Amino acid sequence: GQQVMQIPQYQHVQEGEDFTTYCNSSTTLSNIQWYKQRPGGHPVFLIQLVKSGEVKKQKRLTFQFGEAKKNSSLHITATQTTDVGTYFCAGPTGANNLFFGTGTRLTVIP
């Protein structure tokens, strides 16, 4: 079955430092989605990437989809305490299901 792995599992950064999480799928994905879960909260959709090599930006967040459509990354520039949470990637294996990665838990030290 499909596996979606993320690294690292945990990351502690000083406020102002950059942060990157990587997502790797065992199969080619038609698209990849990213979600953020604040501590004690539920996952909230951030963005979707569809095209091979696609790069999208949301303020300090940069999302990238690999050329082979099997990996993706999320980079946060100059982290802030509001960035704290767990970041998940997710990819479909068919028309209807949605498999999530293992997540990267980000802690930002003020």
Place this chain on the structure above:
Amino acid sequence: NAGVTQTPKFQVLKTGQSMTLQCAQDMNHNSMYWYRQDPGMGLRLIYYSASEGTTDKGEVPNGYNVSRLNKREFSLRLESAAPSQTSVYFCASRRAGSSTEAFFGQGTRLTVV
């Protein structure tokens, strides 16, 4: 607009007890999902329903049953709870198709003792 509503928010069960987690969405979505979240394991798909009247197994279906009662509601049942089912359960929904975003409920924190 309530989005996805899950009940209850918290539950403690004794081993062997049964219970049903309820989920309802008011966004007219076709697809609904149940996930469990455990430390270091991410969100694992238990069951999903592509449309009213259909359900399919996900990664970890053992010990669970589901019912897609109508387009709005998708319930998850634990027939005989086990400590290994201690987890946070999330219901989600989205429009049909592989490129639509999922909306999550607030989650149910279940402890089986």
